[in-house]
Amino acid sequence: VVSYLLSYKRSLIIAAQLGYIDSLNILSFNIVTQIFQILFLIIFHSFYLYLFVQLLLTFLSNVRITMIANKRFPYLKDLSNAKRVSKDVADYLKKNVIGMMSAKFGGVVVNGTDNLILSSFIGLSIVGLYSNYTLFLTGLSSVLTQGISAVTSSLGNLGSEVGSINRQKKVFHQYQYINNLISVFGSFGLALFIPDVISLWAGKYYLFSALISFLIIENFFLTQLRQSVINVTNAYGLYWFERYKAVVEAFSNLIISLVLVILFKMGIEGVLLGTIASNIFVNSWWEPMIIFQNRLHDIWKKYTINYFVILILGTIMLAMQIFVIDNLFNRVGIIELFIKLLTFVLSLLVVLFLASYSAHISPAKLVKERIGIE
Template identity: 25%
Template sequence: MNKSKVLLLKNCSTGLVSQVMTLIFQFLTRSLFIRYIGIELLGVYSTFTSVLSTLSLAELGFQTAIVFSLYKPLAQRDEQQINDIVNVFRFVYDCIGAFFILASLALLPFLKYILTGITVTNAIYLYFLIQAFSSACTYFLAYKRSLLYADQKDYISKIIDMIVNVIANILQIIAMVYFKDYLLYLVLKLMQVIVSNIWVHWVCARLYPFLKRGKINFTLLRSLFSNVKNIFAGKIAAYVYSSTDSLVISAFISTVQVGYLVNYTTISQQLKTLIAGLLNPITPMIGNVLATDSEGESKEGAFKLYAVMRVLIAMMIVVPFCVLINDFIAMWVGAEYILPASVVVLLVMDLYIHFVHSVNVDFINAAGLFREDRDNEIIAAVLNITLSILGAKTIGLAGVLLGTVVSQMWFWFGRSYVVFKLCLQADKEDYLKYWLKNIVDGVALTVSIVFCAYLNSRLPIANSYLKFVCSGILCEAVSVALFGVFHFGDPEVRKMLKYLVNHIGKR
């Protein structure tokens, strides 16, 4: 096995293990947080996280631009160029960290308008400042993480984060259960960030002894801005999609409602992260196909195969999520935290669209169509924030999520159009066939959910935990079976099955 494959295996395996451990601790600490500290402070913590995510837009996209600029000098082992780039990154992140702290202080008088239904005391201000300083430390200390990532050694930072995360979470659990002290919990969170970043910083100093502080290469800094401009639109769209819902809910409905919703979005977000970790290695494979296929047939074949694969994964995750999420919430944090069915349906729609439409995202990234995707991102961001605010005022919590789903649909339409027109060079007939297949898959998903929900309600099992497990197995069996029925005779499914059989045979 060559070096690149070994590094790929290390990065994928450590990333997956790290994410699973994070997921386990997140569920554990979240349930203990609600029990020993309270849902109100969970809402406050989540709202502050969203506020600080707004300030993180000051990063503009420099990290992505820096990572791309490091690939060539790392391949050539150009130590001087690597050192210049890292020094520029350090300078930029020092400026952003300083801005982050000043902006956090400037936001203090406005917290009482962001937190509704919560009495804003001096303690609340202190909680916000500690969270803000924790975020600022990421900029002051973590710029060398990008060097590890670009050099295919991200597994090192993942291992360090995993070790520190385990120790910190154990201490945070003690702080919640035995001391019931939210301030101590936040301080431990801050120490977790500082310790892990200092450790990564020290490891980088050993791996790259040629890195020295020096003068800032402003010519290099200016050249990076050309990439940053296109990347920034994507950062805004990603922020609006992932962070503004909590702010809108807190400002227009109730901060406590944020805490209720976070119980659900924690699960959906972790599912997205797990699947992303599983499928991320496919993107460079797509890039290779796009670079070598002059006829276009392999491009279209790869797209169809990957799209079918994502539909199958989506059904296997979304069906049990929809049917069992309320049962899981009841067992995890209590039945009193269950949200209405309309909210669950919208979360399911968002989750399904994310999984299925991301085939277009991966092809856009592999083809480098960032500028062409920029308008989609800007329009989707405006749609999301506008419709979410209107929905919050007229419908409530479900209205906020409806705005998110509509913006996701725009992403899907816009990005699929970019891929079919500019990447696959396909005609309108192929594009219409793509959407016809997606409509059929939507019907298959709906039938699966309705049938599995019926089976779940009729299962004669008294023990809630055993019923949950049996229902989960049934959901998986039904979703795979109906996927097979609706895709019977599909050539992409045959290719996928052939690949899996050959792969398992080799193993």
């Protein structure tokens, strides 16, 4: 609850393309929070103080960002010329809030039901093993998503400019291309090195089979491929059009997972296949369709080609890395790590070449161009 107090002015800072200020504010308070938490645990051995430090500094972080917003935008404190928001604007905001709530609901159900199904029908021990993998996946995903979503406000700014539709389409394809490569980078790294990390950290007894590892990382790969479309939807404020998609995604994931686990006795493989199926059969076409129907018309063909090229290519190479490379070089040694690192680099180069050819984008030219939007 405290995390929401005095936090609303953060939105204006982000919308003004000053998101780095908010990121630095969060980072600095997180560092201070963790330092004090460590000290309090060592000195007082109190979990209550540990939680109190987190609560207090979370609130102070919001106070700080509010002060920064008031200083950057002094008119926020001047209420002399305040006017009631027009009905059209209020209705538009209400619709988008409802759409966003629906999207968040779908995300919570999809992410939350997997562990519930695992613990209910398979056992808590599987949840413990699965959490070892999700720990690293969640951490990497947050880093990659932070980088990908950093330009959301810039995309929104471009979308508000009159006569910029051709520029928007070009930037969208470049954005998709960059997100695809980042998704491949993260997924290939996980496929090759997460078994070694877990072996060194927890032991080989905590490793899943190659098939389960493949399904976990394939699901991560599919989720990361969606980020460009999700951020463009956020930038254009198209939440209202997502309201049904999220519900369909949540229930399709739940039903498919339950059928595979209960009827076909598939275990954790069934739960993962249910999430993958909802990603492919619901999200992969519904989310981009919202953008193509409401903003960027006549670009679905190029987007679809680029999406399926990277999806098929990435999936094949993930399978080769997990079922072949990881099995052949399953020891944690210098030679094995060198071979995996070489495989990682070569795989990225292959994907870079084929993805560039498919998307008709030159990486060198793309680097030289200014992708950032004023």
